Amino acid sequence: MLYITRDETEKVIIDDIELQILKIEGDSVRIGISAPAHISVYRHEIFRRITAANEDAFASNRAAAGSLTVLKNSLK
Amino acid sequence: MLMELTQSVVGPLQVEETSVIEFPEGILGFSSLRQFVLVEYENSDPFKWLQCLSDPELALPVVDPLRIFPDYSDSPAAEDLASVQAESAADVVTFVVAIIPKDPLESTVNLKAPVIVNFKKMIGRQIILESSREVRTRIIAK
Numbered sequence: 001m002l003y004i005t006r007d008e009t010e011k012v013i014i015d016d017i018e019l020q021i022l023k024i025e026g027d028s029v030r031i032g033i034s035a036p037a038h039i040s041v042y043r044h045e046i047f048r049r050i051t052a053a054n055e056d057a058f059a060s061n062r063a064a065a066g067s068l069t070v071l072k073n074s075l076k
Numbered sequence: 077m078l079m080e081l082t083q084s085v086v087g088p089l090q091v092e093e094t095s096v097i098e099f100p101e102g103i104l105g106f107s108s109l110r111q112f113v114l115v116e117y118e119n120s121d122p123f124k125w126l127q128c129l130s131d132p133e134l135a136l137p138v139v140d141p142l143r144i145f146p147d148y149s150d151s152p153a154a155e156d157l158a159s160v161q162a163e164s165a166a167d168v169v170t171f172v173v174a175i176i177p178k179d180p181l182e183s184t185v186n187l188k189a190p191v192i193v194n195f196k197k198m199i200g201r202q203i204i205l206e207s208s209r210e211v212r213t214r215i216i217a218k
Contacts, residue, residue: 037155037158037159040101042204046188046204046211047104047105047204049188049211050104050105050186050188050189050202050204050211051104051105051106052105053173053175053184053186053189053211053212054103054104054105054106054136054173054186054202055105056175056177057136057137057173057174057175057186058106058134058135058136060137060174060175060176060177
């Protein structure tokens, strides 16, 4: 991993993505990200939670097929 | 043109090319899965399956969130709509991905990261909403 120290308002460039340290306040850092539209930016912990949920959703398919009617009856 | 999946979540499946939904970015965490078809499974209404074309073993159960949570009205952001070449929220259909474990009463849906599909262009994307929705929301409250 590469480590870089930056002060408030300073930037880092990664290819065509620009990161700027906007504000450092106590334990949190506010970062501004400028990136082309096709680049997706996610908060790491939310992204991980979603990919884990997708894994579980893919894993649900076989046992689920027969049991969906049970669920349907429980829905309004 | 017609292609045939010898197996799928609903058994052998004939797929019309026009019914293939392109996911240019795949599904979150599964960026290589780019093509899906929406399959209806007998008796499983309101659930449908997003069947992956490149791997017949993979299918995601999805459901219209309004069938479960009538107050779910979170709109996709403008850039999310643009990513599926939609001009307004009226151009897309929203699904939420379900996790259905052995005990279906324990099922959850992902309200934080719905799948939007522009059926006019046959392009889909799993988006992440800024609103504080849960990734695993129980369908049937405890």
